[in-house]
Amino acid sequence: xxxxxxxxxxxxxxxxxxxRLPEEVLEVLxxxxxxxxxxxxxxxxxxxxxxxxxxxxxxxxx
Amino acid sequence: xxEAPVAEPGTSSARIRQELAVAVEPLTTAxxxxxxxxxxxELWPEYLVLQHQIIRATVPLTxxxxxxxxxxxxGLRAPLAAYLEEHVGEExxxxxxxxxxxxxxxxxxxxVLARMPSASVAALxxxxxxxxxxxxxxxxxxxxxxxxGYPPTPELIETLAARTGYPPAAxxxxxxHAELDPGHKDHLDRTLDALPLTxxxxxxxxxxxxxTAVLAARxxxxxx
Numbered sequence: 001x002x003x004x005x006x007x008x009x010x011x012x013x014x015x016x017x018x019x020r021l022p023e024e025v026l027e028v029l030x031x032x033x034x035x036x037x038x039x040x041x042x043x044x045x046x047x048x049x050x051x052x053x054x055x056x057x058x059x060x061x062x
Numbered sequence: 063x064x065e066a067p068v069a070e071p072g073t074s075s076a077r078i079r080q081e082l083a084v085a086v087e088p089l090t091t092a093x094x095x096x097x098x099x100x101x102x103x104e105l106w107p108e109y110l111v112l113q114h115q116i117i118r119a120t121v122p123l124t125x126x127x128x129x130x131x132x133x134x135x136x137g138l139r140a141p142l143a144a145y146l147e148e149h150v151g152e153e154x155x156x157x158x159x160x161x162x163x164x165x166x167x168x169x170x171x172x173x174v175l176a177r178m179p180s181a182s183v184a185a186l187x188x189x190x191x192x193x194x195x196x197x198x199x200x201x202x203x204x205x206x207x208x209x210x211g212y213p214p215t216p217e218l219i220e221t222l223a224a225r226t227g228y229p230p231a232a233x234x235x236x237x238x239h240a241e242l243d244p245g246h247k248d249h250l251d252r253t254l255d256a257l258p259l260t261x262x263x264x265x266x267x268x269x270x271x272x273x274t275a276v277l278a279a280r281x282x283x284x285x286x
Contacts, residue, residue: 022100057097058090059218060278061113061239062120062153062209062246 008034012041074259075251078267082211085272088279095286103226107167108285110160115179118157119187124150126191130199137258138200145253152246159235166231180284186277193270200263204270206250213243
């Protein structure tokens with residue numbers, strides 16, 4: 001991410017350990033207010049606490 | 063979506079599958095990134111080309127391992143050769159199936175075959191030739207264990223079809239492997255448990271499997 005982000009957006013990405021985001025998503029994030037980002041962080045935290053995980057897949061054919 | 067292979071505890075196959083469960087992580091990361099990629103529709107034909115480049119080497123590799131196994135002077139000679147001989151039959155013409163799937167996506171066979179495989183594909187397959195020729199052909203069982211140990215599930219194929227929008231004809235080889243590979247995996251596990259494997263042999267198999275996971279992951283990552 002080679003662009004200037006509002007501090008509260010950068011802090012959110014850091015806290016959620018998000019290193020790579022599609023540009024389109026970033027465009028939306030920078031339009032959000034600090035309060036909206038705070039709400040988004042709460043939703044993410046709730047997902048974490050609910051035990052939702054990324055769906056990992058492994059497959060190979062031979 | 064993908065069940066980890068299970069083997070009887072305390073057996074060679076169980077110990078090797080346990081090693082695989084850790085070693086497979088790079089492949090899991092690469093496969094997940096592929097399936098989650100928002101350009102999956104464009105990437106899928108590239109992935110199938112890559113798989114074809116890998117799979118077209120399976121029968122020649124197995125035949126090479128078979129020839130070497132027949133020259134062994136240890137107790138693995140006869141049972142390993144017997145397994146490899148059967149394995150050749152299990153793998154025949156799978157590469158042709160992938161070419162047909164690619165044809166259904168608009169990629170002619172000649173175009174697929176004209177592409178030079180990447181250095182990662184050469185390293186993935188080439189490592190096996192090296193170990194077969196210059197160390198011990200039993201190492202090749204690690205390659206098979208990894209490659210056949212994680213067959214696509216029907217649920218995964220449904221997800222792939224939904225996310226790419228491609229018709230069932232594009233997933234015929236995946237369907238076929240979802241059906242066949244669990245049986246092939248069981249065949250390999252029975253073989254691993256029946257072979258007179260030493261700790262050193264098991265290490266060779268696990269090392270080969272781990273290298274396979276890393277190199278297959280690298281090859282996938284390069285198309286993302």
